[in-house]
Amino acid sequence: MNFFKSQITFFLSFIIAINAYSQTSTLKQRVKNDELSREKKINTYIAQNNVQKRVIYNGKTHVICDIVDNKPIYKSLDNETGALVTKANHLQVGGSLGLDLQGTGITVGVFDGGPVQTDHVEFQNSDDTGTRVTNYDSNNIDGNTNDDDHATHVSGTIGAIGDNEQAKGMATDVSFITYNFFSDKGKMIGVQDNSELDVFLSNHSYGVSINQPNGNQIAAWNMGAYTSGAAQVDAIARDYPYYLMVYSAGNSGTVNYEGGLYSGYDKLTGDKNAKNSLVVANANALVNAFTGEVISIAMNGSSSQGPTDDLRIKPDITGYGSGVLSPVSGGTYAVYSGTSMSAPNVTGTLVLIQDHYKNVNEDIMKSATLKALVCHTAEDDEITIGPDPKYGWGVLDAKKSAELITDNSNGNALISELTLENEGTFEMDFSVSSGQKLVATIAWTDAPGAAVSGSEYLNDPTPKLVNDLDIRLVKDGTTYFPWSLVYDSASGFSNTNTVDNFVDNVEKIEIETPDPGNYTLIVTHKGTIEGDNPFVGGNQDFGLVISGANFQSSLGISSFDDANNLMIWPNPANDILNYSFISSTDSNAIINLYDSQGRVVYKKTKNSIINNVTENIDISNLSSGFYILSIRHGKSIIRKKIIKN
Numbered sequence: 311m312n313f314f315k316s317q318i319t320f321f322l323s324f325i326i327a328i329n330a331y332s333q334t335s336t337l338k339q340r341v342k343n344d345e346l347s348r349e350k351k352i353n354t355y356i357a358q359n360n361v362q363k364r365v366i367y368n369g370k371t372h373v374i375c376d377i378v379d380n381k382p383i384y385k386s387l388d389n390e391t392g393a394l395v396t397k398a399n400h401l402q403v404g405g406s407l408g409l410d411l412q413g414t415g416i417t418v419g420v421f422d423g424g425p426v427q428t429d430h431v432e433f434q435n436s437d438d439t440g441t442r443v444t445n446y447d448s449n450n451i452d453g454n455t456n457d458d459d460h461a462t463h464v465s466g467t468i469g470a471i472g473d474n475e476q477a478k479g480m481a482t483d484v485s486f487i488t489y490n491f492f493s494d495k496g497k498m499i500g501v502q503d504n505s506e507l508d509v510f511l512s513n514h515s516y517g518v519s520i521n522q523p524n525g526n527q528i529a530a531w532n533m534g535a536y537t538s539g540a541a542q543v544d545a546i547a548r549d550y551p552y553y554l555m556v557y558s559a560g561n562s563g564t565v566n567y568e569g570g571l572y573s574g575y576d577k578l579t580g581d582k583n584a585k586n587s588l589v590v591a592n593a594n595a596l597v598n599a600f601t602g603e604v605i606s607i608a609m610n611g612s613s614s615q616g617p618t619d620d621l622r623i624k625p626d627i628t629g630y631g632s633g634v635l636s637p638v639s640g641g642t643y644a645v646y647s648g649t650s651m652s653a654p655n656v657t658g659t660l661v662l663i664q665d666h667y668k669n670v671n672e673d674i675m676k677s678a679t680l681k682a683l684v685c686h687t688a689e690d691d692e693i694t695i696g697p698d699p700k701y702g703w704g705v706l707d708a709k710k711s712a713e714l715i716t717d718n719s720n721g722n723a724l725i726s727e728l729t730l731e732n733e734g735t736f737e738m739d740f741s742v743s744s745g746q747k748l749v750a751t752i753a754w755t756d757a758p759g760a761a762v763s764g765s766e767y768l769n770d771p772t773p774k775l776v777n778d779l780d781i782r783l784v785k786d787g788t789t790y791f792p793w794s795l796v797y798d799s800a801s802g803f804s805n806t807n808t809v810d811n812f813v814d815n816v817e818k819i820e821i822e823t824p825d826p827g828n829y830t831l832i833v834t835h836k837g838t839i840e841g842d843n844p845f846v847g848g849n850q851d852f853g854l855v856i857s858g859a860n861f862q863s864s865l866g867i868s869s870f871d872d873a874n875n876l877m878i879w880p881n882p883a884n885d886i887l888n889y890s891f892i893s894s895t896d897s898n899a900i901i902n903l904y905d906s907q908g909r910v911v912y913k914k915t916k917n918s919i920i921n922n923v924t925e926n927i928d929i930s931n932l933s934s935g936f937y938i939l940s941i942r943h944g945k946s947i948i949r950k951k952i953i954k955n
Contacts, residue, residue: 337545341495344538349493351377364452365523372523373451373492378763379529384522385491396629396655398480400709401662407712409669412436413469413481413661419501419512420465420488420654424450424458432470432637436483442469443486446497451490457639461488463646464515466636468658477635477643480658481665491516495542502550510552510664510674513657515650518579520562530569531768534576534619537761540584544758547586547677551755551851554677555587556657558649559625560614571769572802575699577614578624585774585815586755588660588681589616589624591701592631592652607691609700613649616699617803620773620813621795625702626681627688629656659708660684666712670719678815679727679853682753685816686855687711696793696805696820703818714857724856728833730779732841732848736833738904739940740859744826748858751818752781752833754850757840773813777850778836780810781817785829792817812836824858830942831856861938878939882953885930889939891948892922903927903952904938911937929954 355377356363363374365384375385403410414436420426425445426433433443443465450458465486472478487507489497494514501509520527543555562577570576582589592613595606610632616624631652638644663684664674675683688704690696697703717723730736742748759774783790794811796804811817833852841848876891889901903912912927929937937952 337549338496338499341499341542344542345493345496348376352382355380355382372519375518378532379765381526381529382522382524383518383528384524385516385518396480396659396706397709398655398659398662401659401666401712402480402482407709407716409662409666409712411481411662411665413484413658413665416481416661416665417485417487417507417509418468418481418657418661419498419509420461420468420486421491421494421497421512421514422458422461422464422488422516424452424461424490425455426462426465426486426488427457427637427639427641430462430466430637430639430641431473432466432477432479433486434471436471442484443488445488447488447490449490451492458490459638459644460515460646460650461490462638463634463636463644464513464650464654466638467634467651467654468513468661470637474635474637474643477637479636480655481661484658484661495539495546498546498553498555499549502546502553510677511554511556511657511660513556513654514581515558515648515653517558517560517582519560520565520567520577520579527565527567528579529765530567531762531765532579533567533570534578534583534617535762535767535770536583536618536620536759536774537580537763539581541758541761543581543584544586544756547584547755548757551676551678552674554660554680555584556653556660557582557584557587557589558653559589559591559616561592561612561648561650562614563610563612569768571617571619571797572799575615575617575803576619576769578616578618579614582614583618583622583624585622585759586677588626588656588684589702590649590653590656591615591625591628592649593628593701593705594632595630607689607705609691610647613652613700616702617795618774619767619770620775621771621797622774622813623697623702623793623795623816624699626816627656627684627703628691628701628705629653629659630705631655656706659706663708663711663715667715667725670715675725676727676755676851676853678753678755678851679725679855681816682751682853682855683711683714683725685753685818686749686751686857687714694805696807697795697818698805699795699803703816714855717857721861724854724859724861726854728852728854730833730835730839730850730852732835732839734835734849736831736910737900737902738831738910739828739902739942740831740856740861741828742824742826742859746824746858748783748821748824748829749818749856750781750783750831751816751855752779752852753816754779754852756815775813775815777815777839778812779815779817779850779852780834780836781819782832782834783819783821783829784832785825785827790819790821792819821858829859876941876948876950878950878952881950882955883929884955885928887927887929887939887952888924889926889941890922890924891941899923900940900942901925902940902942903929904940905932905935 629652
């Protein structure tokens with residue numbers, strides 16, 4: 311009998327593996343076909359119109375990347391404003407947190423203008439035995455093999471060793487693999503499929519500008535549109551759940567055009583409208599030169615504004631990008647500015663955040679969890695409370711992110727990776743003390759939506775979200791909702807946290823001054839979850855981050871009127887955990903057993919409970935460690951700490 315069961319299990323595993331391989335192969339082929347078709351259109355247009363593929367416009371190199379509406383679309387490097395401070399210094403060697411992180415052993419991808427100068431002193435190993443840079447493309451976007459200034463500068467912002475202290479990068483011992491941005495989607499898939507390359511972050515400081523080198527503007531429908539390129543970015547992220555692509559927002563902030571959602575907004579193009587990437591805006595900062603304290607933050611006017619046409623919160627986050635000194639080719643240095651600089655500032659900082667998480671948890675976060683964490687801890691701008699289409703969720707705050715990772719390890723916060731089954735619900739209870747802000751955030755890598763193309767999709771409000779998860783906080787009958795953007799054609803953009811969010815795959819609830827007591831967090835979904843594998847059925851992984859609740863101290867809090875009647879034995883336990891309580895309330899009881907990461911490992915509902923309840927839980931298959939037994943009965947909650955030997 312066991313033989314047949316093992317054979318069936320093997321067969322199902324084989325079928326699932328074949329299906330997963332088929333899905334990946336389909337994506338690869340689709341991307342390859344799209345790239346070949348695009349290249350054919352470009353070559354045909356060049357031949358018929360006698361134009362150059364590469365032109366210099368406003369001092370910058372522009373390259374034809376597509377033909378849309380029988381017009382060339384040029385892609386350029388985003389290098390007009392740069393990076394300054396994300397509090398990465400608190401994580402670096404000698405930083406206030408005592409972590410001494412450098413990104414050692416981590417490799418980051420840089421897709422940019424061409425080869426990085428490998429022998430620049432800023433890219434040498436810490437022991438001066440060689441370079442940390444490997445160029446996988448020998449040519450740049452100009453078609454020659456010269457080292458590229460922009461790519462070298464971007465890489466330096468991520469991880470220059472600091473031979474010139476003023477040009478020190480974020481992660482000073484990180485390694486690099488670099489590519490030019492031609493056919494970037496296929497190259498990204500190749501990186502992820504290469505078992506010798508463990509790349510979970512890549513930087514993309516390039517994009518399509520609104521003003522094109524031929525003197526025209528791209529058609530208005532492109533701005534904020536969910537194009538095929540954006541859908542492919544989402545498909546890649548979906549297939550490789552630990553991989554986060556960081557994109558510069560662009561430098562069209564001061565450009566005006568006809569047909570946008572609202573004047574001064576709606577300027578994100580192409581890949582920057584994807585759901586699963588991290589899109590970075592650029593802010594100026596005034597910093598005290600002696601203390602390193604940020605005195606003030608203001609958005610750089612050149613940074614491209616969101617949101618997307620379906621009102622997703624884009625850009626996601628803001629970095630610092632004004633006047634950044636970093637290495638360039640020829641062994642020298644230069645000061646650049648732009649979202650090209652704020653993006654690698656964020657990318658390099660994310661390396662340190664993942665490095666800290668791995669040191670604490672022996673593994674890295676999935677991209678959705680990392681995104682949830684940095685949006686959760688972002689420093690809000692001083693003008694608009696909550697998210698907006700300029701700053702996104704705010705300025706990246708690496709110090710808060712690192713502190714929350716530490717707090718997660720000691721029970722003072724929660725970072726958890728969970729899975730929501732189709733028609734399923736995730737619930738957990740916790741308590742909040744007075745005087746602390748309560749914040750709960752979820753993020754998930756969504757399936758790619760339906761791409762659009764053409765003027766009929768100008769400002770198309772159709773949500774591109776496929777799996778619509780919902781987060782709620784509930785206390786004493788009051789429900790708290792996540793933030794979302796609101797649009798009015800007369801007054802522009804605002805936000806609200808009093809209604810549902812139908813468009814974002816990052817949802818964040820903030821309660822500035824919560825009433826102390828017991829709260830219930832609930833995650834559900836609308837419609838049917840679209841899964842990756844039809845043999846398994848639909849489910850959606852998501853990352854959950856909670857701060858402002860002391861989970862460790864909550865373990866002993868009891869709110870049953872008759873909580874003293876609760877008995878648990880044995881504790882510590884080996885195989886069977888018994889519990890018993892008496893209740894005089896005729897209502898259902900929900901019994902949950904949570905692991906140390908907040909995941910439900912056992913759940914049971916007892917209907918119409920009255921008088922004595924005695925049950926047991928088989929814990930023989932659980933790992934050793936501490937667990938939380940939670941019993942919710944009506945509006946009352948009791949929790950006890952359980953030790954599994």
